[in-house]
Amino acid sequence: xxxHDRYGRRQLFSFCAVVLLTPALxxxxxxxxxxxxxxxxxxxxxxxxxxxLYFLFLCxxxxxxxxxxxxxxxxxxxxxxxxxxxxxxLSALWLLFYAAFLLRSGADxxxxxxxxxxxxxVFVVSMGLLGAWAALxxxxxxxxxxxxxxxxxxxxxxxxxxxxxxxxxKELLLPVSGRDLAPLLSGAxxxxxxFAAVLVLGAFLARGVPKTxxxxxxxxxxxxxxxxxxxxxxxxxxxxxxxxxxxVLTRPFFYLxxxxxxxxxxxxxxxxxxxxxxxxxxxMVAALLLSARRCLALVRPAAxxxxxxxxxxxxxxVCGCLLAPDAQSLSLLSERLIPALxxxxxxxxxxxxxxxxxxxxxx
Amino acid sequence: MKRTLLxxxxxxxxxxxxxxxxxxxxxxxxxxxxxxxxxxxxxxxEGGVRLSLASxxxxxxxxxxxxxxxxxxxxxxxxxxxxSRANExxxxxxxxxxxxxxxxAAESGVDAFLSYICRSRDLRLSVPLYLVRGGSAExxxxxxxxxxxxxxxxxxxxxxxxxxxxxxxxxxxxxxxxSLARCGSALICAVEYRPSAEEAxxxxxxxGPVMTVAPAGYGVLKGDxxxxxxxxxxxxxxxxxxxxxxxxxxxxxxxEGRPVTLTLERGGSELRPLWSDAxxxxxxxxxxxxxxxxxxxxxxxxxxxxxxxxxxxARLEAELAxxxxxxxxxxxxxxxxxxxxxxxxxxxDPRRFAAxxxxxxxxLPDLRLRLSVSGRLAHTGDIRGGSA
Numbered sequence: 001x002x003x004h005d006r007y008g009r010r011q012l013f014s015f016c017a018v019v020l021l022t023p024a025l026x027x028x029x030x031x032x033x034x035x036x037x038x039x040x041x042x043x044x045x046x047x048x049x050x051x052x053l054y055f056l057f058l059c060x061x062x063x064x065x066x067x068x069x070x071x072x073x074x075x076x077x078x079x080x081x082x083x084x085x086x087x088x089x090l091s092a093l094w095l096l097f098y099a100a101f102l103l104r105s106g107a108d109x110x111x112x113x114x115x116x117x118x119x120x121x122v123f124v125v126s127m128g129l130l131g132a133w134a135a136l137x138x139x140x141x142x143x144x145x146x147x148x149x150x151x152x153x154x155x156x157x158x159x160x161x162x163x164x165x166x167x168x169x170k171e172l173l174l175p176v177s178g179r180d181l182a183p184l185l186s187g188a189x190x191x192x193x194x195f196a197a198v199l200v201l202g203a204f205l206a207r208g209v210p211k212t213x214x215x216x217x218x219x220x221x222x223x224x225x226x227x228x229x230x231x232x233x234x235x236x237x238x239x240x241x242x243x244x245x246x247x248v249l250t251r252p253f254f255y256l257x258x259x260x261x262x263x264x265x266x267x268x269x270x271x272x273x274x275x276x277x278x279x280x281x282x283x284m285v286a287a288l289l290l291s292a293r294r295c296l297a298l299v300r301p302a303a304x305x306x307x308x309x310x311x312x313x314x315x316x317x318v319c320g321c322l323l324a325p326d327a328q329s330l331s332l333l334s335e336r337l338i339p340a341l342x343x344x345x346x347x348x349x350x351x352x353x354x355x356x357x358x359x360x361x362x363x
Numbered sequence: 364m365k366r367t368l369l370x371x372x373x374x375x376x377x378x379x380x381x382x383x384x385x386x387x388x389x390x391x392x393x394x395x396x397x398x399x400x401x402x403x404x405x406x407x408x409e410g411g412v413r414l415s416l417a418s419x420x421x422x423x424x425x426x427x428x429x430x431x432x433x434x435x436x437x438x439x440x441x442x443x444x445x446x447s448r449a450n451e452x453x454x455x456x457x458x459x460x461x462x463x464x465x466x467x468a469a470e471s472g473v474d475a476f477l478s479y480i481c482r483s484r485d486l487r488l489s490v491p492l493y494l495v496r497g498g499s500a501e502x503x504x505x506x507x508x509x510x511x512x513x514x515x516x517x518x519x520x521x522x523x524x525x526x527x528x529x530x531x532x533x534x535x536x537x538x539x540x541x542s543l544a545r546c547g548s549a550l551i552c553a554v555e556y557r558p559s560a561e562e563a564x565x566x567x568x569x570x571g572p573v574m575t576v577a578p579a580g581y582g583v584l585k586g587d588x589x590x591x592x593x594x595x596x597x598x599x600x601x602x603x604x605x606x607x608x609x610x611x612x613x614x615x616x617x618x619e620g621r622p623v624t625l626t627l628e629r630g631g632s633e634l635r636p637l638w639s640d641a642x643x644x645x646x647x648x649x650x651x652x653x654x655x656x657x658x659x660x661x662x663x664x665x666x667x668x669x670x671x672x673x674x675x676x677a678r679l680e681a682e683l684a685x686x687x688x689x690x691x692x693x694x695x696x697x698x699x700x701x702x703x704x705x706x707x708x709x710x711x712d713p714r715r716f717a718a719x720x721x722x723x724x725x726x727l728p729d730l731r732l733r734l735s736v737s738g739r740l741a742h743t744g745d746i747r748g749g750s751a
Contacts, residue, residue: 112484113484116484171703171706171707171710172541174710175709175710175713177713177714177717178714179713179714179717240537241488241537241541242537242540242541242542242544242545243545244540244541244544244545245481245488245537245540245541245544248481249481255488258487258488259487259488259489259537268457268458
């Protein structure tokens with residue numbers, strides 16, 4: 001890896017904060033509300049201990065890497081000579097499939113919120129081409145774009161949440177009692193899913209971060225802040241619509257934005273806000289393609305070249321166009337299949353490979 | 364160099380997109396051709412929906428409101444029917460600020476209308492819903508106002524009135540859906556269609572009075588059907604029970620029988636559930652407090668007379684007890700928890716509430732209610748007697 005493909009740990013955290021917005025607003029809070037009801041706004045803090053443990057695990061795993069190595073290289077080493085091809089191919093396939101799903105899901109967000117009479121391929125192809133083009137470049141550009149757009153998206157989110165929280169009704173959020181504990185823990189599952197996707201992607205991109213001894217405290221603070229942000233978002237939605245209505249709305253956050261009137265004069269800004277969500281989509285799709293390319297490059301160096309990158313991009317676009325032709329199959333993908341695959345990859349495959357690698361002294 | 368050239372080429376291709384040319388976008392609409400609908404009326408009709416729409420002061424219409432109506436099996440079909448007839452204007456419903464529902468339609472059930480609003484890409488969930496008491500939404504939408512103003516202006520005025528005063532509150536579609544799901548019943552802001560105070564602007568008395576809509580308390584929805592109503596006088600009780608009050612006038616009589624107008628300035632309530640030793644909910648103890656001032660005494664010079672003020676305070680308390688009591692009584696009679704009393708009991712004691720058998724809604728008609736009202740006169744505003 002040359003010096004031009006390097007970036008700092010803080011830049012990577014900023015990037016992760018931006019891409020977190022893609023799965024966060026897809027699954028949260030409606031997914032958590034269905035499980036935890038009125039208490040769903042507390043599900044991010046409920047998930048925090050597990051998230052911290054998982055983050056420490058990833059830190060431990062990444063501490064085994066050499067200079068210029070990321071999760072892809074560690075997976076290859078942990079799987080050994082026999083399993084490396086299968087593991088890397090499986091990882092690449094998962095990353096490409098996830099990218100295709102994100103294209104399809106992003107298109108659906110545009111259609112349901114702003115462009116009701118459009119068809120998904122328009123958005124899938126345009127976003128896919130942009131993502132594929134960006135993935136042909138370096139990870140550093142992507143991470144720096146994330147760093148640049150974070151203040152913009154953070155500012156929009158803060159303004160929306162501030163305005164929404166002013167109108168929240170506490171009776172829609174309280175009481176939360178001991179009997180909400182079990183639902184609350186199950187409501188933490190969507191939160192784990194959201195963070196798992198982002199943390200694993202961050203681990204793939206960690207190959208650009210110099211290997212210097214660092215404390216995981218910065219990551220802990222990042223997780224705490226992100227959980228707080230998700231909690232506030234859920235509180236704004238639940239406090240405005242109530243648990244029953246929030247559970248049936250597809251993307252309650254954008255309904256919330258549609259309802260808001262800023263400074264008694266500015267309203268109907270949902271199209272503008274939705275359009276800003278292009279950035280996290282674009283960055284996540286590009287980062288997934290880049291990581292998949294890296295996995296393929298480790299299988300066979302030629303497969304990591306630009307031509308293979310273009311092929312991967314086209315494959316993802318085609319898959320995105322064919323994926324989920326109707327709303328029912330899309331919600332099945334979004335709420336069942338993708339979370340199941342994502343959690344299996346993050347919480348079963350990675351720890352399993354780590355343990356196996358440690359036992360066989362490959363890591 | 365290659366990258367710069369590529370970026371410039373891409374930017375050149377994207378520049379036309381910034382020009383706003385209609386051909387580039389599928390859903391572009393010229394603002395001059397938009398007919399901005401601000402009020403929507405919904406009624407039940409034979410085999411479907413009677414939809415009425417009204418614009419405010421349009422861009423093209425130079426201040427004259429446009430009123431449209433159609434009947435169709437669904438709201439969307441009725442909108443399409445109107446759209447096809449409004450040939451020179453493009454119907455734009457994204458700024459609908461008021462939705463009226465006729466009393467007949469509300470009695471038959473509002474579920475279809477709520478479902479339409481929740482799914483609509485144009486309407487907001489925060490749009491206020493109004494029940495047209497004793498009439499249809501269509502006659503209000505089509506009949507209010509004259510050539511210079513219409514239902515939108517009348518409802519804007521009613522909105523401001525309701526927001527500022529304590530004898531009513533706006534109820535959004537989201538609130539109603541959420542309350543129906545949570546409590547099984549909900550309040551809907553009511554308006555009545557009636558002659559305006561002003562004379563007909565043209566045509567004299569022969570043209571008939573100019574019609575308007577005015578706030579008229581609430582309708583009570585149970586399930587999704589209208590099952591009762593609260594008039595504007597009783598509506599003060601709703602504000603106190605929901606801890607959402609504003610200034611409003613109360614007419615009482617002093618000890619000499621003279622009419623006195625008091626202005627309720629602020630108030631609220633506290634609720635304490637009464638549990639039996641076995642953990643059963645036996646009743647509710649509701650304490651209402653209110654602060655009022657004297658707006659019109661009928662006679663001057665009484666300020667500073669503490670006996671007279673005590674008497675007036677007692678009469679204020681009795682009046683508020685009557686109004687709050689009638690609202691609570693209606694809630695019990697209908698078995699409809701539109702005041703979210705169950706939610707307040709749950710917040711007071713979540714553990715016992717969870718163990719309630721049968722549910723709060725079933726218990727409500729038989730609950731013992733203990734109501735106490737504590738009033739205070741902040742000042743009598745008497746110019747000779749000074750403040751109390």
